[in-house]
Each structure stands twice: as structure tokens, then as C-alpha cells.
Amino acid sequence: MTQPVTIIMIEDDEGHARLIERNIRRSGVNNEIVSFQNGTDAMKHLFGADGSGVVQKGNALLILLDLNLPDMTGIDILKHIKENKYLKASPVVVLTTTDDSQEIKRCYELGCNVYITKPVNYENFANAIRQLGLFFSVIQVPPAAT
Amino acid sequence: MTAEGQRRRAFWQILLFAAGLLVLTVISAGSVYLVNKAREDSKWVVHTIEAENQINNLLLEVRRAESALRGYLLTVGPEFQADYEKAAAAIIPALDRVTRLTRDNPAQRENIEKLSAALETRLGQFAREIAAIRQGQPDMATALAREAAAQGATTMIGNAARAMIEEEERLFRLRSANADHSQTLAASMTGIGSGLVVVLALISIWLVRRSGSARDEAEARLRDANLNLEAVVDERTADLREANDEIQRFAYIISHDLRSPLVNIMGFTSELEELGGDVFRRIGSLAHAPAGEAPLAPAAPGGVALEGADKQLAEDFSEALGFIKSSIAKMDRLISAILNLTREGRRDFQPVKIDTRELIEAIVTTLAHQAAEAQAEIHVEPLPDLVSDRLALEQIFSNLIDNAIKYLRPGVPGEIRIRGRTKLGYAIFEISDNGRGIDPKDHQRIFDLFRRAGTQDKPGQGIGLAHVRALVRRLGGTMSVSSELNAGSTFTITLPIAWNVSNRNRDR
Incomplete structure (x- = not known):
């Protein structure tokens, strides 16, 4: 059962979202990208109205997550995803401006798969995203429910 | 109680004593x-x-x-x-x-x-x-x-x-x-x-008791004042700590949040640059294309030479973008510096026993290349050992030694000397050089963030000394500089020999 992987992008800054999307496309990844600008909408989409996550059962998801959101921290979203039985197998890429080592450590401890800091140097940024695209093309994303 | 009052009482007591003697x-x-x-x-x-x-x-x-x-x-x-x-x-x-x-x-x-x-x-x-x-x-x-x-x-x-x-x-x-x-x-x-003597004795006793009670009262007031002072000092210290923490948080949040738009500015500037390249290539190919040919023929990148006004426009465009990009890069460096400083301010120190001489020898080894380039010799004299945070000490000394190598007088072989001694539970370190020195009017300024002094011929952000001073203060020490222009500088650091983790934990 191969199903196209949907990329869920949770990023409050429109500019960042646009830059990320553009660079993902440039790296040749054509999967559907669903973007959310705040945590509440993203949570609703991921976990459904009842909060159980059953709505995503059988979907293959890859989640791009910013840590600094207006309504909640990305860390909380990460924690919820990794505690949910339907979603915990979905890879989570944390993509944020924070480069604090404590924060990075915390994210990996909570089960984040990749942590990328957004560098101001655009070349580095674009490279990182393109490599992420490469990464997307080689990883096998399991469906959310097993 | 005034000195005048005391003198008057002493006078009265002597008078009473004399009167008693006379009566007897x-x-x-x-x-x-x-x-x-x-x-x-x-x-x-x-x-x-x-x-x-x-x-x-x-x-x-x-x-x-x-x-x-x-x-x-x-x-x-x-x-x-x-x-x-x-x-x-x-x-x-x-x-x-x-x-x-x-x-x-x-x-x-x-x-x-x-x-x-x-x-x-x-x-x-x-x-x-x-x-x-x-x-x-x-x-x-x-x-x-x-x-x-x-x-x-x-x-x-x-x-x-x-x-x-x-x-x-x-x-x-x-x-x-x-x-x-x-x-x-x-x-x-x-x-x-006899009656008179008794009366005089009674007055004397009364006077003695009064001065005694005045003394007791003064002592009590002094004690109260001391207690009060301690409470006030504690209160102020707590206030200062709170203010300091707030500034740290503020700096952290500000610098962090400033970074987010900067990513966009930089990103879209780069996009704009790429777009600009495309636009000018189109213009070039259009200008060169003979009439009637398809204008949308793909041009080889950079293969089309612009001429006259078009070339000028392209140059102005890339110059403007260049300024924007270099400014963004500079702003990013400043924000990173603030972030690093606040991060350093939030890091918990781990006091360990440190062989200071070994620590400084290690720093000198890592800086040996720069020192050789600047023809500088570094002398490390015997130094007192400390219990303190190793990383902080490394940063302090490497910044200071690095500065000493960096700001030597051109053409004069450098001589950098690191001395140490102890005094009253504090270790005093002196890092002196024979470099270009610092004008006394700049002695305060050099410790300010992003401020530098003297000839600006070396790369730097003006962060090092601000960082060093912040570290020294967090370690419970003080630092100062004595220097004259062209006469070398001596940076003096005073650190507690045994830094106690508890006085830091109390801040938290």
C-alpha cells in the first residue's frame, strides 16, 4: 500500500513558509504540502476534532515544525505527536531559528527526527532545505496507523 | 547621641566627683x-x-x-x-x-x-x-x-x-x-x-545609669541599623538580580525574534537577486536579438553582455543588493553576539579545581600560531590555582591573550606576560603587554558591548571584553585596566579562589 506522502508544514511566518516551499520544490519534491500558520489549526488537522488522531489513520505524513508559534510552542506539538499512537511513527523535522543546544537536545529527546536551524545566510538555508528534499526522497514514511 | 552631649556628661561627672571630694x-x-x-x-x-x-x-x-x-x-x-x-x-x-x-x-x-x-x-x-x-x-x-x-x-x-x-x-x-x-x-x-555625699553619689549613679542606658539604646539602634542594612542590601540584591534576569530574557527574546524577519529579508533578497539576474538576462537578450526573432530564446547565463544604460542599471541593482546583504550579515552577527552573551549568562557554572597554569599554557598553545605571526613572546609566570568554572576561565583568558596578541604595536616584537598572586581569599591575575595601549578616556568604553577603541585596523565586533567582564562578574570577581597610549596595557582580574556554587544558585 504505497500512498503519496503529505508534508504538513507548521510555520507562522509566511515568508519562511514560502522560502521553505520554494526550496523544497526546487529540490524536485512534488508531494502535497499542507501548511498551517498556527498551532491550533495544525493540531485540529492532525488530531481531528476529538483529539484522538484517528483521522490520520492510514495517512503517510511528514511534519515540518517551527518551534516559535504564536499560540503554543512547537515543543508541545512535538510531544503530542510522539505520544499519539497514530502519529508517533511520522517523521518530524524541526525547522526553527532557535539554535540553543538545550532546545535541540530537548527536541531529539522528545523524538524529533531532524533538527534544522534556519540560518540567515540564504545559501546555507537553501542548501539545508534541498538536502532535506533529498532526505524526503529517500526515506520511507510509514503510514500513520499500523 | 552627639559628641557635644558626651562631653557635657563627662564634664558633669567630673564636676560631681570634685564636689563630692570637696564636701568630704x-x-x-x-x-x-x-x-x-x-x-x-x-x-x-x-x-x-x-x-x-x-x-x-x-x-x-x-x-x-x-x-x-x-x-x-x-x-x-x-x-x-x-x-x-x-x-x-x-x-x-x-x-x-x-x-x-x-x-x-x-x-x-x-x-x-x-x-x-x-x-x-x-x-x-x-x-x-x-x-x-x-x-x-x-x-x-x-x-x-x-x-x-x-x-x-x-x-x-x-x-x-x-x-x-x-x-x-x-x-x-x-x-x-x-x-x-x-x-x-x-x-x-x-x-x-553625709547627706550631701549620699545625694552626690545618687546623682552620680543616676548619671552613670543614664549614660549606660543611652549606650544600650545606641547599641540597640546600631544593631537594628545593621539588621536593616542587611535586609536592605538583600532586597536590593534581589531586585538587581531580578532586573538582570529580566534583561537577559529580554535580550534573548528580542535577538531571537529579530532573527526571524532577518531570515525573510535575506531569503527574499537572494530571490530578488536571482530574479534580477533573470530580468537583466532577458533585457540583454532582447537588446541583442534582431527584430523578428523570438524574444524568449533562452540565453546562456552570463553569456549576454549588457551595454550602456542597461549595464549601469544592472550594476546599480547589484550594488544595492550587495549593501543590503552585507548589512543583513552584520546585523546577523550582532544578534548572534547578543544571543551568545545571553546564553553565556544563562549557563550554569560548574566549579572544579583548576590548575591555572596548565589552563593558560593550553590557551597559549592554541594561540601559538597567531603569536608567532605577530612576533610575540608569551611568558607565563607561576599562578595560583582556583576552584571555578573551567569554560568561563578559558574564555576569559583566551579573550585577553588574544586581544594582547591582536593589538600589538606594528614593528615592535610583542612581549605578553601573565602574572598571578593571591590576596585575602582572592586570586589576582595580570595580563600585560607592550602593545599599542588604550587611551585612558576609552577605559570604560572598551568594556561596553559593540564598542571599540583606537585604530580600527583589526576585525572584531566589540564583544570580547564585554563578554569577559560579564563572566568575571558572574564568577564573583572584578576586572580593571591600566593603560596609556603606546605604552602597553595591563588587565587585572580579581577572582575568588574558591568560587561557591551556592552563591550562584541563590540567584536562581
């Missing part, structure tokens, strides 16, 4: 004088009584002589004659004694004269009567006795003696009154003096 002296002298006077008065009283006694004794002798004579006259017994002889013989010595005792009184002298005259007369009569009896003429003796009685010599003797006794009694009364008076005076003087 006066009482002693007065008592001695009065006691002497009382003794004198008593002596006079005794003298008076003695005089009276002697007068009475004289009268008694006269009476004895008279009665013995009468007995002899009646019986002519030889025992009466012997009695008479004895009495008559005692009269004159008794008179002499009276005379001697009353010699001091002119009134008595007069009486004595009368008395002795009367006595002489009476003794003469006695002698004549005795002679008449011896010659065996008792009648004649009787007649003589009668005659003598008629003459009243006995009465005269009695009168004179009474006058004398009266005088002596008057004197006795006078003198005993005097003696009484003296004694009363002595007693009251002693009493009043």
Missing part, C-alpha cells in the same frame, strides 16, 4: 575642728566643776575648824585641838587651790580677795580664841567667840563663797551650753555632709 574634705576638717572645740569646752566644764569643788572644800574646812574650835572651847579636849589644827592647816592650801583655779576670771579674783580677807580675819579670831583657852581663860574665849559672831566674818565668808559658787555655776551653764552647741554643730555637720 570640708566635713573632715569641720569635724576635726568641732571635735577639738567640744573637747576644749568639756575641759572648761570640768575646770568649772573642779573650781566649785575646791570652793566647797574650803568652806568645809572652815566649818570643820569652827566646829572643832567650839568643841575645844566646851571640853578643852586635846583631840578637838588636834582636829582644829588639822582643819586650820588645810584652809590656806585650799584657798591657794581655789585662787589658782579661778585666776583666769577677773570677777572671781575680786571674790577671792574678799574671801581671803574674811578668812584672814576669821583665822585671826580663831588664833585669839585658841590662845585664850590655852591661857586658861575660857570666859574670855567665849567673849571673843561672841564678838567674832557679831563681827560677821563667817557670814562674809559664806557670802563670798556663795558668790563664787554662783559665778562658777553661771560659768558651768555657759560652758556646758557651749559644749552642747559644739557637739550639736559637729553632729549636724557630719549629718549634712
Whole structure:
């Protein structure tokens, strides 16, 4: 059962979202990208109205997550995803401006798969995203429910 | 309590003491004088009584002589004659004694004269009567006795003696009154003096107690002030810590949030640059394409040379983008610097025992390349060991040694010296060089964030010393600089020998 992987992008800054999307496309990844600008909408989409996550059962998801959101921290979203039985197998890429080592450590401890800091140097940024695209093309994303 | 008040109290106490001493002296002298006077008065009283006694004794002798004579006259017994002889013989010595005792009184002298005259007369009569009896003429003796009685010599003797006794009694009364008076005076003087001394002592005690209570009160106030001061200091320290923490958080959040738009600016500037490249390539290909050819033929990148006004436009465009990009890069460096500083401020220190010399030798080794390039020699003298945070110390010393190498005088071989000593639980380190030095007016400025001083010929953000000072302060130390332009600099760091983690944890 191969199903196209949907990329869920949770990023409050429109500019960042646009830059990320553009660079993902440039790296040749054509999967559907669903973007959310705040945590509440993203949570609703991921976990459904009842909060159980059953709505995503059988979907293959890859989640791009910013840590600094207006309504909640990305860390909380990460924690919820990794505690949910339907979603915990979905890879989570944390993509944020924070480069604090404590924060990075915390994210990996909570089960984040990749942590990328957004560098101001655009070349580095674009490279990182393109490599992420490469990464997307080689990883096998399991469906959310097993 | 004022110094004036203290001086006044001391003056009063000395005055009281002096007054007490004076009163005691006066009482002693007065008592001695009065006691002497009382003794004198008593002596006079005794003298008076003695005089009276002697007068009475004289009268008694006269009476004895008279009665013995009468007995002899009646019986002519030889025992009466012997009695008479004895009495008559005692009269004159008794008179002499009276005379001697009353010699001091002119009134008595007069009486004595009368008395002795009367006595002489009476003794003469006695002698004549005795002679008449011896010659065996008792009648004649009787007649003589009668005659003598008629003459009243006995009465005269009695009168004179009474006058004398009266005088002596008057004197006795006078003198005993005097003696009484003296004694009363002595007693009251002693009493009043003792009272005065007691009163003075009471005042003294009161003064001492008052000054004692004033001292206690001052001590209590001092203690209160001390406690209060400590509380105030604690409060202020807590306030400062809170303010400091707030600034740290603020700096962190600000620098963090500033970064987010910067990513967009940089990203879309790059996009714009790419777009600009595409646009100018299109213009170039359009300008070069002969009329009628398809304008959208893909041009090889950079393959089309722009001409004239188009070239100028393309250059202006990339110049503008270049300025934007370099400014963004600079802003990013500043924000990163603030982030790093705040991060350093939030890091927990781990105090460990540090071999300072080894730590500095390691830093010197890593900087050996730069030092060789700058022709600088680094001398590390014996240094005291510390208990402190290793990373912080490494950052402090490597920043300072790096600065010393960086800011040497061109053409002068560098000499950098690291010295250390201990004083009162603190280790003092000095990093001195013979470099270009710092103008004294810039000594404060060099510790400010993003501020630099002197010739700006070396790359740098103006962060190092601000960072070093923040670290030194967090480690409970202080740092200072002494330097003159072109005369080298010496940075002095004072750190506690044993940095205690608890005084840091209290901040949290």
C-alpha cells in the first residue's frame, strides 16, 4: 500500500513558509504540502476534532515544525505527536531559528527526527532545505496507523 | 547621641566627683575642728566643776575648824585641838587651790580677795580664841567667840563663797551650753555632709545609669541599623538580580525574534537577486536579438553582455543588493553576539579545581600560531590555582591573550606576560603587554558591548571584553585596566579562589 506522502508544514511566518516551499520544490519534491500558520489549526488537522488522531489513520505524513508559534510552542506539538499512537511513527523535522543546544537536545529527546536551524545566510538555508528534499526522497514514511 | 552631649556628661561627672571630694574634705576638717572645740569646752566644764569643788572644800574646812574650835572651847579636849589644827592647816592650801583655779576670771579674783580677807580675819579670831583657852581663860574665849559672831566674818565668808559658787555655776551653764552647741554643730555637720555625699553619689549613679542606658539604646539602634542594612542590601540584591534576569530574557527574546524577519529579508533578497539576474538576462537578450526573432530564446547565463544604460542599471541593482546583504550579515552577527552573551549568562557554572597554569599554557598553545605571526613572546609566570568554572576561565583568558596578541604595536616584537598572586581569599591575575595601549578616556568604553577603541585596523565586533567582564562578574570577581597610549596595557582580574556554587544558585 504505497500512498503519496503529505508534508504538513507548521510555520507562522509566511515568508519562511514560502522560502521553505520554494526550496523544497526546487529540490524536485512534488508531494502535497499542507501548511498551517498556527498551532491550533495544525493540531485540529492532525488530531481531528476529538483529539484522538484517528483521522490520520492510514495517512503517510511528514511534519515540518517551527518551534516559535504564536499560540503554543512547537515543543508541545512535538510531544503530542510522539505520544499519539497514530502519529508517533511520522517523521518530524524541526525547522526553527532557535539554535540553543538545550532546545535541540530537548527536541531529539522528545523524538524529533531532524533538527534544522534556519540560518540567515540564504545559501546555507537553501542548501539545508534541498538536502532535506533529498532526505524526503529517500526515506520511507510509514503510514500513520499500523 | 552627639559628641557635644558626651562631653557635657563627662564634664558633669567630673564636676560631681570634685564636689563630692570637696564636701568630704570640708566635713573632715569641720569635724576635726568641732571635735577639738567640744573637747576644749568639756575641759572648761570640768575646770568649772573642779573650781566649785575646791570652793566647797574650803568652806568645809572652815566649818570643820569652827566646829572643832567650839568643841575645844566646851571640853578643852586635846583631840578637838588636834582636829582644829588639822582643819586650820588645810584652809590656806585650799584657798591657794581655789585662787589658782579661778585666776583666769577677773570677777572671781575680786571674790577671792574678799574671801581671803574674811578668812584672814576669821583665822585671826580663831588664833585669839585658841590662845585664850590655852591661857586658861575660857570666859574670855567665849567673849571673843561672841564678838567674832557679831563681827560677821563667817557670814562674809559664806557670802563670798556663795558668790563664787554662783559665778562658777553661771560659768558651768555657759560652758556646758557651749559644749552642747559644739557637739550639736559637729553632729549636724557630719549629718549634712553625709547627706550631701549620699545625694552626690545618687546623682552620680543616676548619671552613670543614664549614660549606660543611652549606650544600650545606641547599641540597640546600631544593631537594628545593621539588621536593616542587611535586609536592605538583600532586597536590593534581589531586585538587581531580578532586573538582570529580566534583561537577559529580554535580550534573548528580542535577538531571537529579530532573527526571524532577518531570515525573510535575506531569503527574499537572494530571490530578488536571482530574479534580477533573470530580468537583466532577458533585457540583454532582447537588446541583442534582431527584430523578428523570438524574444524568449533562452540565453546562456552570463553569456549576454549588457551595454550602456542597461549595464549601469544592472550594476546599480547589484550594488544595492550587495549593501543590503552585507548589512543583513552584520546585523546577523550582532544578534548572534547578543544571543551568545545571553546564553553565556544563562549557563550554569560548574566549579572544579583548576590548575591555572596548565589552563593558560593550553590557551597559549592554541594561540601559538597567531603569536608567532605577530612576533610575540608569551611568558607565563607561576599562578595560583582556583576552584571555578573551567569554560568561563578559558574564555576569559583566551579573550585577553588574544586581544594582547591582536593589538600589538606594528614593528615592535610583542612581549605578553601573565602574572598571578593571591590576596585575602582572592586570586589576582595580570595580563600585560607592550602593545599599542588604550587611551585612558576609552577605559570604560572598551568594556561596553559593540564598542571599540583606537585604530580600527583589526576585525572584531566589540564583544570580547564585554563578554569577559560579564563572566568575571558572574564568577564573583572584578576586572580593571591600566593603560596609556603606546605604552602597553595591563588587565587585572580579581577572582575568588574558591568560587561557591551556592552563591550562584541563590540567584536562581
